[in-house]
Amino acid sequence: MFAPSQNDVRRFFCDAFKKRRDGSVMTPLETLAADWVDQHPEYHDDLADVDAALAAVFDVDAGRTNPFLHLSMHLSISEQVSIDQPRGIKQAFGLLAAKLGSAHEAQHEVMECLGQMMWESQRSGLPPDGEKYIDCVRRRATR
Template identity: 70%
Template sequence: MFAPSQHDVRLFFCEAHRKHRAGEPLTPIEAVAADWIAEHPEYHAELADAEAAKAASYQVEEGRSNPFLHLAMHLSISEQIGIDQPRGIKQACELLSHRLGSRHEAHHQIMECLGEMIWASQRSGLPPDGEAYIDCVRRRAMR
Protein backbone atom coordinates (compact mmCIF):
# COMPACT_ATOMS: atom_id res chain seq x y z
CA MET A 1 0.00 0.00 0.00
CA PHE A 2 1.24 3.47 -0.89
CA ALA A 3 1.75 5.49 2.30
CA PRO A 4 3.54 8.75 1.58
CA SER A 5 4.80 10.87 4.45
CA GLN A 6 3.52 14.37 5.10
CA HIS A 7 6.68 15.76 3.45
CA ASP A 8 6.20 13.48 0.42
CA VAL A 9 2.66 14.79 -0.08
CA ARG A 10 3.70 18.40 0.28
CA LEU A 11 6.62 17.99 -2.12
CA PHE A 12 4.38 16.20 -4.63
CA PHE A 13 1.98 19.16 -4.79
CA CYS A 14 4.80 21.73 -4.84
CA GLU A 15 6.53 19.85 -7.66
CA ALA A 16 3.30 19.46 -9.66
CA HIS A 17 2.74 23.21 -9.31
CA ARG A 18 6.34 24.02 -10.30
CA LYS A 19 6.28 21.71 -13.33
CA HIS A 20 2.91 23.05 -14.47
CA ARG A 21 4.10 26.67 -14.22
CA ALA A 22 7.31 25.78 -16.07
CA GLY A 23 5.41 24.00 -18.84
CA GLU A 24 7.20 20.73 -18.11
CA PRO A 25 5.59 17.36 -18.77
CA LEU A 26 3.38 16.08 -15.96
CA THR A 27 2.57 12.52 -14.98
CA PRO A 28 -1.16 11.75 -15.17
CA ILE A 29 -1.60 12.14 -11.40
CA GLU A 30 0.41 15.39 -11.43
CA ALA A 31 -1.87 16.67 -14.20
CA VAL A 32 -4.95 16.03 -12.05
CA ALA A 33 -3.22 17.70 -9.10
CA ALA A 34 -2.25 20.68 -11.27
CA ASP A 35 -5.86 21.09 -12.36
CA TRP A 36 -6.99 21.28 -8.72
CA ILE A 37 -4.12 23.61 -7.85
CA ALA A 38 -5.27 25.91 -10.66
CA GLU A 39 -8.72 25.98 -9.02
CA HIS A 40 -7.10 27.27 -5.81
CA PRO A 41 -4.97 30.34 -6.58
CA GLU A 42 -5.05 31.19 -2.88
CA TYR A 43 -2.59 28.31 -2.35
CA HIS A 44 -0.10 29.21 -5.10
CA ALA A 45 2.28 31.20 -2.89
CA GLU A 46 2.53 28.35 -0.38
CA LEU A 47 3.06 25.80 -3.15
CA ALA A 48 5.82 27.90 -4.73
CA ASP A 49 8.18 27.41 -1.76
CA ALA A 50 8.78 23.69 -1.15
CA GLU A 51 11.11 24.23 1.82
CA ALA A 52 8.63 26.46 3.61
CA ALA A 53 5.85 23.99 2.74
CA LYS A 54 7.73 21.14 4.42
CA ALA A 55 8.13 23.19 7.60
CA ALA A 56 4.66 24.76 7.72
CA SER A 57 2.30 23.96 10.55
CA TYR A 58 -1.43 24.11 10.04
CA GLN A 59 -3.11 24.14 13.41
CA VAL A 60 -6.87 24.50 13.72
CA GLU A 61 -6.30 26.92 16.59
CA GLU A 62 -4.37 29.22 14.24
CA GLY A 63 -7.29 29.36 11.83
CA ARG A 64 -5.16 28.38 8.85
CA SER A 65 -6.50 25.83 6.45
CA ASN A 66 -4.06 23.19 5.25
CA PRO A 67 -3.74 23.54 1.47
CA PHE A 68 -2.06 20.14 1.17
CA LEU A 69 -4.86 18.34 2.99
CA HIS A 70 -7.43 20.18 0.90
CA LEU A 71 -5.70 19.37 -2.38
CA ALA A 72 -5.10 15.76 -1.30
CA MET A 73 -8.82 15.39 -0.63
CA HIS A 74 -9.63 16.76 -4.10
CA LEU A 75 -7.15 14.28 -5.56
CA SER A 76 -8.56 11.37 -3.52
CA ILE A 77 -12.11 12.18 -4.53
CA SER A 78 -11.05 12.46 -8.19
CA GLU A 79 -9.47 9.01 -7.96
CA GLN A 80 -12.56 7.57 -6.25
CA ILE A 81 -14.78 8.96 -8.99
CA GLY A 82 -12.44 7.70 -11.70
CA ILE A 83 -12.76 4.11 -10.51
CA ASP A 84 -16.23 4.48 -8.94
CA GLN A 85 -14.98 3.26 -5.58
CA PRO A 86 -16.79 3.13 -3.29
CA ARG A 87 -19.37 1.99 -5.78
CA GLY A 88 -21.85 4.77 -6.48
CA ILE A 89 -19.54 7.73 -5.78
CA LYS A 90 -19.32 8.63 -9.47
CA GLN A 91 -23.08 8.92 -9.91
CA ALA A 92 -23.51 10.67 -6.56
CA CYS A 93 -20.87 13.24 -7.53
CA GLU A 94 -22.49 13.79 -10.91
CA LEU A 95 -25.87 14.40 -9.25
CA LEU A 96 -24.35 16.78 -6.72
CA SER A 97 -22.34 18.60 -9.41
CA HIS A 98 -25.50 19.05 -11.45
CA ARG A 99 -27.48 20.34 -8.45
CA LEU A 100 -24.75 22.81 -7.47
CA GLY A 101 -23.75 23.70 -11.03
CA SER A 102 -20.11 23.13 -10.13
CA ARG A 103 -17.86 20.09 -9.93
CA HIS A 104 -15.57 22.07 -7.64
CA GLU A 105 -18.34 22.88 -5.16
CA ALA A 106 -19.53 19.28 -5.34
CA HIS A 107 -16.05 18.16 -4.32
CA HIS A 108 -16.17 20.51 -1.34
CA GLN A 109 -19.46 18.97 -0.24
CA ILE A 110 -18.06 15.47 -0.77
CA MET A 111 -15.04 16.42 1.36
CA GLU A 112 -17.37 17.04 4.27
CA CYS A 113 -18.88 13.57 3.84
CA LEU A 114 -15.43 12.01 3.49
CA GLY A 115 -14.27 13.77 6.64
CA GLU A 116 -17.35 12.54 8.54
CA MET A 117 -16.70 8.97 7.40
CA ILE A 118 -13.04 9.09 8.45
CA TRP A 119 -13.90 10.69 11.80
CA ALA A 120 -16.57 8.04 12.51
CA SER A 121 -14.14 5.25 11.59
CA GLN A 122 -11.42 6.62 13.83
CA ARG A 123 -13.82 7.14 16.70
CA SER A 124 -15.42 3.70 16.44
CA GLY A 125 -12.30 1.73 15.53
CA LEU A 126 -14.24 0.17 12.65
CA PRO A 127 -13.30 0.29 8.96
CA PRO A 128 -14.58 3.28 6.97
CA ASP A 129 -18.24 2.87 6.00
CA GLY A 130 -18.41 3.44 2.25
CA GLU A 131 -22.19 3.11 2.18
CA ALA A 132 -22.62 5.84 4.81
CA TYR A 133 -20.25 8.01 2.78
CA ILE A 134 -22.23 7.53 -0.45
CA ASP A 135 -25.51 8.08 1.41
CA CYS A 136 -24.16 11.39 2.76
CA VAL A 137 -23.24 12.55 -0.75
CA ARG A 138 -26.59 11.41 -2.16
CA ARG A 139 -28.49 13.28 0.58
CA ARG A 140 -26.60 16.46 -0.34
CA ALA A 141 -27.41 15.87 -4.01
CA MET A 142 -31.14 15.52 -3.26
CA ARG A 143 -31.55 18.63 -1.09
Protein backbone atom coordinates in the same frame (compact mmCIF):
# COMPACT_ATOMS: atom_id res chain seq x y z
CA MET B 1 -0.74 0.15 -0.48
CA PHE B 2 1.12 3.40 -1.04
CA ALA B 3 1.51 5.41 2.17
CA PRO B 4 3.39 8.65 1.48
CA SER B 5 4.70 10.70 4.37
CA GLN B 6 3.51 14.23 5.05
CA ASN B 7 6.69 15.54 3.42
CA ASP B 8 6.21 13.28 0.38
CA VAL B 9 2.73 14.74 -0.15
CA ARG B 10 3.94 18.30 0.25
CA ARG B 11 6.84 17.77 -2.16
CA PHE B 12 4.50 16.16 -4.69
CA PHE B 13 2.13 19.15 -4.78
CA CYS B 14 4.97 21.69 -4.77
CA ASP B 15 6.67 19.82 -7.63
CA ALA B 16 3.45 19.60 -9.65
CA PHE B 17 2.89 23.34 -9.16
CA LYS B 18 6.48 24.12 -10.22
CA LYS B 19 6.29 21.84 -13.26
CA ARG B 20 3.03 23.47 -14.37
CA ARG B 21 4.56 26.95 -14.04
CA ASP B 22 7.75 25.89 -15.84
CA GLY B 23 5.93 23.98 -18.59
CA SER B 24 7.81 20.79 -17.67
CA VAL B 25 6.70 17.30 -18.61
CA MET B 26 4.26 15.93 -16.02
CA THR B 27 2.81 12.55 -15.14
CA PRO B 28 -0.97 12.18 -15.41
CA LEU B 29 -1.27 12.38 -11.60
CA GLU B 30 0.86 15.53 -11.50
CA THR B 31 -1.33 17.04 -14.21
CA LEU B 32 -4.47 16.30 -12.22
CA ALA B 33 -2.86 17.73 -9.08
CA ALA B 34 -1.78 20.87 -10.94
CA ASP B 35 -5.31 21.26 -12.34
CA TRP B 36 -6.63 21.32 -8.76
CA VAL B 37 -3.87 23.73 -7.69
CA ASP B 38 -4.88 26.02 -10.57
CA GLN B 39 -8.39 26.12 -9.13
CA HIS B 40 -7.02 27.19 -5.74
CA PRO B 41 -4.86 30.28 -6.30
CA GLU B 42 -5.11 30.98 -2.57
CA TYR B 43 -2.64 28.09 -2.08
CA HIS B 44 -0.04 29.21 -4.64
CA ASP B 45 2.14 30.99 -2.08
CA ASP B 46 2.12 27.89 0.12
CA LEU B 47 3.27 25.74 -2.81
CA ALA B 48 5.88 28.10 -4.27
CA ASP B 49 8.60 27.32 -1.69
CA VAL B 50 9.07 23.63 -0.95
CA ASP B 51 11.27 24.24 2.10
CA ALA B 52 8.67 26.55 3.65
CA ALA B 53 5.94 24.04 2.76
CA LEU B 54 7.81 21.25 4.55
CA ALA B 55 8.19 23.39 7.68
CA ALA B 56 4.69 24.88 7.68
CA VAL B 57 2.19 24.14 10.41
CA PHE B 58 -1.45 24.55 9.42
CA ASP B 59 -3.31 25.01 12.68
CA VAL B 60 -7.08 24.74 12.32
CA ASP B 61 -7.49 26.61 15.60
CA ALA B 62 -5.62 29.53 14.04
CA GLY B 63 -7.96 29.46 11.04
CA ARG B 64 -5.42 28.00 8.63
CA THR B 65 -6.64 25.52 6.08
CA ASN B 66 -4.09 22.88 5.23
CA PRO B 67 -3.70 23.22 1.45
CA PHE B 68 -2.05 19.82 1.16
CA LEU B 69 -4.92 18.05 2.90
CA HIS B 70 -7.45 19.97 0.82
CA LEU B 71 -5.70 19.18 -2.48
CA SER B 72 -5.18 15.54 -1.44
CA MET B 73 -8.90 15.22 -0.81
CA HIS B 74 -9.60 16.63 -4.28
CA LEU B 75 -7.31 13.96 -5.76
CA SER B 76 -8.91 11.20 -3.68
CA ILE B 77 -12.42 12.19 -4.69
CA SER B 78 -11.40 12.50 -8.36
CA GLU B 79 -10.00 8.96 -8.24
CA GLN B 80 -13.05 7.60 -6.40
CA VAL B 81 -15.40 9.08 -8.98
CA SER B 82 -13.28 7.89 -11.93
CA ILE B 83 -13.40 4.26 -10.76
CA ASP B 84 -16.77 4.44 -8.94
CA GLN B 85 -15.27 3.26 -5.67
CA PRO B 86 -16.97 3.05 -3.31
CA ARG B 87 -19.67 1.82 -5.65
CA GLY B 88 -22.25 4.55 -6.19
CA ILE B 89 -19.96 7.55 -5.63
CA LYS B 90 -19.88 8.37 -9.35
CA GLN B 91 -23.66 8.66 -9.58
CA ALA B 92 -24.03 10.48 -6.26
CA PHE B 93 -21.28 12.92 -7.23
CA GLY B 94 -22.89 13.49 -10.64
CA LEU B 95 -26.23 14.30 -9.01
CA LEU B 96 -24.59 16.71 -6.58
CA ALA B 97 -22.55 18.42 -9.30
CA ALA B 98 -25.68 18.84 -11.43
CA LYS B 99 -27.58 20.27 -8.48
CA LEU B 100 -24.83 22.74 -7.64
CA GLY B 101 -23.92 23.50 -11.26
CA SER B 102 -20.24 23.03 -10.38
CA ALA B 103 -18.08 19.93 -10.11
CA HIS B 104 -15.64 21.90 -7.97
CA GLU B 105 -18.30 22.93 -5.47
CA ALA B 106 -19.61 19.37 -5.47
CA GLN B 107 -16.12 18.16 -4.57
CA HIS B 108 -16.10 20.53 -1.59
CA GLU B 109 -19.43 19.11 -0.42
CA VAL B 110 -18.15 15.55 -0.87
CA MET B 111 -15.06 16.50 1.17
CA GLU B 112 -17.32 17.14 4.13
CA CYS B 113 -18.75 13.64 3.83
CA LEU B 114 -15.33 12.07 3.27
CA GLY B 115 -13.87 13.89 6.27
CA GLN B 116 -16.78 12.80 8.44
CA MET B 117 -16.41 9.17 7.34
CA MET B 118 -12.69 9.16 8.07
CA TRP B 119 -13.15 10.86 11.45
CA GLU B 120 -15.81 8.31 12.47
CA SER B 121 -13.60 5.44 11.33
CA GLN B 122 -10.62 6.71 13.29
CA ARG B 123 -12.75 7.35 16.36
CA SER B 124 -14.44 3.93 16.31
CA GLY B 125 -11.46 1.89 15.13
CA LEU B 126 -13.70 0.37 12.44
CA PRO B 127 -13.09 0.44 8.68
CA PRO B 128 -14.52 3.43 6.78
CA ASP B 129 -18.24 2.99 6.07
CA GLY B 130 -18.57 3.48 2.31
CA GLU B 131 -22.36 3.16 2.33
CA LYS B 132 -22.74 5.86 4.96
CA TYR B 133 -20.37 8.05 2.91
CA ILE B 134 -22.44 7.58 -0.27
CA ASP B 135 -25.63 8.26 1.68
CA CYS B 136 -24.15 11.53 2.95
CA VAL B 137 -23.33 12.62 -0.62
CA ARG B 138 -26.79 11.59 -1.85
CA ARG B 139 -28.47 13.56 0.92
CA ARG B 140 -26.55 16.65 -0.10
CA ALA B 141 -27.62 16.08 -3.71
CA THR B 142 -31.30 15.80 -2.81
CA ARG B 143 -31.83 18.39 -0.10
